[in-house]
Amino acid sequence: KAGVTQTPRYLIKTRGQQVTLSCSPISGHRSVSWYQQTPGQGLQFLFEYFSETQRNKGNFPGRFSGRQFSNSRSEMNVSTLELGDSALYLCASYKSFDRENTEAFFGQGTRLTVV
Amino acid sequence: GESVGLHLPTLSVQEGDNSIINCAYSNSASDYFIWYKQESGKGPQFIIDIRSNMDKRQGQRVTVLLNKTVKHLSLQIAATQPGDSAVYFCAEKSWGDYKLSFGAGTTVTVRA
Numbered sequence: 001k002a003g004v005t006q007t008p009r010y011l012i013k014t015r016g017q018q019v020t021l022s023c024s025p026i027s028g029h030r031s032v033s034w035y036q037q038t039p040g041q042g043l044q045f046l047f048e049y050f051s052e053t054q055r056n057k058g059n060f061p062g063r064f065s066g067r068q069f070s071n072s073r074s075e076m077n078v079s080t081l082e083l084g085d086s087a088l089y090l091c092a093s094y095k096s097f098d099r100e101n102t103e104a105f106f107g108q109g110t111r112l113t114v115v
Numbered sequence: 116g117e118s119v120g121l122h123l124p125t126l127s128v129q130e131g132d133n134s135i136i137n138c139a140y141s142n143s144a145s146d147y148f149i150w151y152k153q154e155s156g157k158g159p160q161f162i163i164d165i166r167s168n169m170d171k172r173q174g175q176r177v178t179v180l181l182n183k184t185v186k187h188l189s190l191q192i193a194a195t196q197p198g199d200s201a202v203y204f205c206a207e208k209s210w211g212d213y214k215l216s217f218g219a220g221t222t223v224t225v226r227a
Binding site: 004031033035042043044045048050055056058090092102103104105106107108109 | 147149151156157158159160161164204206208212213214215216217218219220
């Protein structure tokens with residue numbers, strides 16, 4: 001079956017701009033999580049969505065937002081980009097984030113560079 | 116085999132040897148602990164997990180040990196192969212939190 005698809009793979013943006021990243025989970029998976037990966041901070045949780053509802057949000061400023069659509073696809077948006085937002089943004093999908101489903105399937109990520 | 120008592124950011128292993136990667140976790144209320152492998156240019160890939168009420172679990176060539184007394188998790192890889200070269204992360208998960216909390220990764224390099 002197809003894996004988690006993230007688009008685009010690479011992005012270069014200028015400070016102050018905004019960006020939208022997309023994630024298509026594995027078919028049948030209803031939970032989507034987003035993580036930011038940087039060399040200095042490692043993997044940091046951004047948010048998790050299930051059936052279009054955000055169930056948890058990480059400690060990131062309000063410039064970071066996300067949403068999930070009825071087909072479980074998810075987008076995240078970063079407004080007023082800063083240099084420090086340069087990172088690999090990873091999306092993970094689960095069938096459902098519960099006791100019986102511990103395996104997260106990650107996409108290859110979107111590499112965002114802010115200049 | 117190669118072993119590390121404390122978490123170190125890098126580990127160099129001779130091909131064919133066993134390797135041990137360590138991780139300290141912080142939340143004693145975590146329900147699950149998971150190991151991920153991340154190869155260059157790819158997202159993390161699930162290796163194995165262990166429930167908090169277990170102390171050992173084995174998979175194919177891998178064993179995870181959990182010591183809740185000292186909040187320590189380890190991943191043992193038997194007969195390390197070149198394809199095992201990657202960054203390894205431990206993660207913890209609590210029910211109702213809907214998130215994974217990742218530890219600092221360990222870069223494993225397999226020497227031929």
